[in-house]
Amino acid sequence: MAQQGNLTPADELWMKDLTLVFVFSGGGDGGDVGDGEGVGLPRKRVLLGMKKRGFGSDRFNGFGGKVEPGETVEQGAVRELKEESFLDAQAMEPRGQIYFEFEGSPKVLHVHVFEATAWTGDAAESDEMRPEWFDVASIPFDRMWADDRFWFPRLLAATPFTGYFLFRGEQTILTHVLEDGGDVSFDRLRTTALKQLQEQ
Numbered sequence: 616m617a618q619q620g621n622l623t624p625a626d627e628l629w630m631k632d633l634t635l636v637f638v639f640s641g642g643g644d645g646g647d648v649g650d651g652e653g654v655g656l657p658r659k660r661v662l663l664g665m666k667k668r669g670f671g672s673d674r675f676n677g678f679g680g681k682v683e684p685g686e687t688v689e690q691g692a693v694r695e696l697k698e699e700s701f702l703d704a705q706a707m708e709p710r711g712q713i714y715f716e717f718e719g720s721p722k723v724l725h726v727h728v729f730e731a732t733a734w735t736g737d738a739a740e741s742d743e744m745r746p747e748w749f750d751v752a753s754i755p756f757d758r759m760w761a762d763d764r765f766w767f768p769r770l771l772a773a774t775p776f777t778g779y780f781l782f783r784g785e786q787t788i789l790t791h792v793l794e795d796g797g798d799v800s801f802d803r804l805r806t807t808a809l810k811q812l813q814e815q
């Protein structure tokens with residue numbers, strides 16, 4: 616049996632809502648990208664941001680952060696995209712949900728993943744993020760959170776997903792479960808993942 620480590624009992628966990636927004640473009644001539652030109656076209660390029668400070672710094676990621684009191688998750692997603700990339704989202708589609716638990720911590724990050732399917736503006740550097748377009752065939756997974764390579768294919772295919780990842784520190788995934796469907800129960804995913812860990 617694998618070492619279970621320092622896990623929090625289920626009834627002591629608490630959740631924090633976060634957003635994570637991705638913007639795609641159809642590519643084309645490789646010139647300026649704007650005004651949601653990629654909507655409805657094959658996803659050729661994705662906008663990622665190099666996080667300059669705070670949690671997850673020195674990694675590429677989508678744009679997002681904590682949902683503030685009084686706003687909906689979707690409003691939080693629109694606001695964070697604007698604050699971090701200067702793009703204005705006109706439409707957001709939910710693509711998935713991911714729960715992150717860190718060994719030794721009762722706080723579970725409940726990340727709501729969106730695609731901005733219509734947007735305007737030009738991405739520009741903010742205090743927090745340096746945006747950069749990547750071809751979807753060369754996403755820099757080795758400079759992203761370790762979980763991203765698991766669920767990114769579903770995001771690219773717009774297949775709804777729900778995931779649970781248990782981290783040891785910020786680099787190591789001890790166990791994870793990823794399922795189709797945008798709203799699978801956290802309790803079920805965690806139970807499955809911890810059982811997997813025991814059987815390892």
Ligand SMILES: CNc1ncnc2c1ncn2[C@@H]1O[C@H](COP(=O)(O)OP(=O)(O)OP(=O)(O)O)[C@@H](O)[C@H]1O
Nearest residue numbers: 633634635669670671678679680681715726760762
């Ligand atoms: C553990 N594996 C993970 N894999 C992929 N993405 C992850 C992640 N864990 C957190 N994220 C995302 O990282 C962003 C920063 O979150 P966080 O530091 O709370 O936000 P930010 O610094 O913007 O704070 P403010 O809300 O602006 O205060 C936020 O989009 C959140 O969804």
